[in-house]
Amino acid sequence: MNVLKRMRTMGFLKILLWIIVISFIMAIFTVWGGGLESEKRGGSFFGGNYAVKVDGESLPPAVFRLKYRFYVDRIKSMLGDNFRDSFLQGAPQNIANQMVDELILTKMAKSYGLSVSDEELAATIQRLYNFTDPKSQYPQLLGSLGVSAQDYQTFLRTELLMEKLHDLLAGSVYLSDADLRRLYAEQNDKFKATLVQIPSSRFDQQVGTITDADLKARYEQEKESLKIPEKRAIQYVLLSKNYFESRVNLSDAQLQAYYNAHQADFSIPATDRRASHILIRVAQDAKPAEVEAARKKAQEIYDKIKAGADFAAMAKAYSQDSTAQRGGDLGWFSRTAMVKPFADAVFDQCKAVGDVVGPIRTQFGFHIIKLTGIGPQTKPFQEVRYQVKQAMMLKDPAIQSEIQKQYDEAKKELSSLKDDSGLQALDKRFGIKPADVAVPFGENQAIGPLGFDPELSKAIFTTPQGAWSKVLPYRDNGVIRFKVTTVQPAHTASFDEAKNQLRQEIQNERASAFARTAASALLAGAKDAASLEADAKKDNYAPQQVGPLTATDTIPGVGKDPEVNKAFLAAKAGDKVGPVASKTGWVVGIVTDRTNADMEKFEEDKDQLAQTQANKVAEQWMNDYVERQRQALEADKAIRFNQPLIKEMEPASSREAG
Template identity: 30%
Template sequence: MQDLRNLIKPGVWIIAIAFIASIAFMYGRSAFQGGSQESLVEVNGVAISYQDFLQVYQDVYARYREQLQEEISAQLEQYLKSQVLVEMIKNELLWQEAKKAKIKVSQEEVKEAARETMRPFGSQEAFMRFLEYRHILYSEVEEDIKKQLIINKLTQAIKSSTAATEEELKNHWITQNERIGVSYVVVKPEKHKDGIEVTKEELQEYYQEYKEDFRVPEKVKVDYILIKPDDFADKVSEASKEELENYYQKNLSYFSIAEERRASHILIQIADTTNPEDDEKAKEKIEEIEKELKGGTDFATLAREYSQDSASAEKGGDLEFFTYYEMIPSFSEAAFSLEEVGDVSEIVKTPFGYHLIKLTGIKASYVEPFQEVQERLKQMWKDEKSEALAQEEANNIRKEMEEKSTSFEEYIREHPDR
């Protein structure tokens, strides 16, 4: 992304973040989008399809337009297209090198990154609704996040081991400091002011037409006192074991770990969800696969051969462990209604198409034991008590000011750090 950083102004850097998000959520998603998979370019034999490129470009274009609040020029549009393609090629090259280097990331790293991805949405449920709206499977998101983490590790390793030669430093200095001479003519509007006469009526008309340009926005001046909970942390006494145990019992929901299930699935896409014929074709195909399955063919073998979820198909359809809210409701409802490991669902329809789901593992819900969460409990206790002391201080200040026993200025003099 360094080339992109150098070309984009800091004021619109959020667009670059949108660019990364687009790559992460759309790249490699051809199995879910339908439509033409004509190859646009190949990177060491790996095709980047026109459909993949179009999905990323459309997303980046929309975000650019939203950010700039204006029509995008033909020149900028061409620049965006080239940058999207360049970034997709770079991403694929880095991914290929990362696989050669056998760089790994843990499942915990992936889950933590996924949690950070969900954070701006406010809740896991909101994030899943967003994915459902965009017709994106959570398993694909996790796979993209995993790829990006691996690529990040590779690029970090490259940066850490790279040293610039004297020749490279010289070339960089020349690039940054090279100057060229130009000739130009400046026509200053100020020179023509004296020759223009404006009548009072014209001024009045101009004023009325552009009246909003002269509007002075409302302004307020405020003084404030900042009461920070952290300032009261040293006043919080250490909680006794009995207090911690009682606090633990009152906050068990914080330590409840939801049930997780592991499943494999076979997905057959509906090419055009608005076309009944395409729907019927997809349904017929999944029914044929179901017959093969009931005839004794191995589920994983069928998934590798037929499933259009590219991320899981190569793993025999395996989605690894997930909670109920990590998948869209229609999928989770089917997966969590299966009773025993090895059970296979009836045909399930979701916004992505038709699925067969096989339950392969269950991790029962549980509450983390007190002994394992004591340190977190202590911090939660301290944070809560500090917050309470800060709130009490704020209430006392307000009361004293209302009763005129102190003034805003007096308090500021006594507590200059606030």
């Protein structure tokens, strides 16, 4: 996790020095719509409703929505025509996690005596928006953002407090001149090289037979270290509100009535269109002849459609896209959901439903496009039946009350379960059956379909075999109760248990030895970089010219491996380097250029380097603090997410042409 990186994608950082006269500050309190809500006035810093809760403190849904809005705007601004709705999948949960981090860091900030005054808050709002008439402009701003004064100020106070904390920590970092010189050299010493990686896997077939005698000899050498930890299997009963939501039976008449009363919620906006397409694929970097062949094929299909051929039938017959089997239908989409050439064709060239245009060239190939719908429109009931049910369940207090009632009653019955006989009652009344994790697992392994859950594992490995556990919270909206059915004690692995692992170890070692020998021979026979490259190609390796690279750069084809970089930086131009062990084999090469950092320029860059490094250290301190606190809070089940809110913000399934 990188807490500061997440925050910087969302917030206002590096607040400039501000100077606002006291008369203006006072004016803000008296004339800005809603006033500045502060803790001192009795307004809660944390809203009553919540998006996230941490140890009893929370941030409200409006702040969550505002953060999400700013995030979406930022991503769209960065990506422009390349933006896709699919890029937002998972973003609501990431933002909620960021808000948890902020609440944790708020505690850290307060422990250092940090706070954000009303004067600082007012000055920041003025600096950001440069109001000339705060009395009218501030309420207008709040209206455009869709938040109250209190929620917006909560959002901004949090951002400013995080910045203050970061600056305090960064300001406490001390770096000596020697430290800075070492860092500067690490970032600016560079090399170029002709480099070859010899992968160990290439020699797997040369390893030969690994006999039982080989395995037994290795087993005798290593058996004291071949420990198999205790493993357990369980039977469990899991209750979740999602289960009871799935049992809600709403008639078509009820759903139709809700749909009729809320059609605006299930409407296509005026900015959306619907289209079908036929795609003939061709790579962006394809040869001219290949491009022309694809264009010609697309043109032939277009001509047939214009002559009367059925578009959907032609899509099924010729389209090279996954939409072919549904006649090329892409569904409804906004202009920004598609690549620009495709969007321009749909929204500019097509004037009426039924229009067909093409061939249109995009990065995916050539498209024939048919416009099949123009917003605004109300989606047909059958098309949105599931969404109607979800919305009705979420917003109808009576349904929510019944779901909660069923959940509470099942939880009570689960709590009273004393032995296996009680399982029948749960099944009979609620249709809840026990499940088994029959394959034994270790304490640090995934618990079958329940996944990796440290707290649940801890409970499982401290519960006696055969006894039902107490009811435990599970994730954010459920509870679980289990019985340990099998206990395999920790023990030294037998030969049969260990032999597959030992076989792989020997295989890897022998293949690596062959690869090292081949790498040494290749390097020894090279007179210079050119001959190394030629010899490598003869042996069907993939030589490459790399650089300039620093000590921390990733080497193409090798990956991020500081030891390899270090070996090449220790050499001078013309030197042979290697073999150096990499993650997948051995690397050899010849340095073709080697430059040292300009230490005269170091003096010019020293202050900026010190600041950059101080920022990194501060971020790491904040990251470490959050990690430690989250572990403790998660262990105490003290972090809660408003999952319905998060799910509400998740984008619909993304669509793109191609």
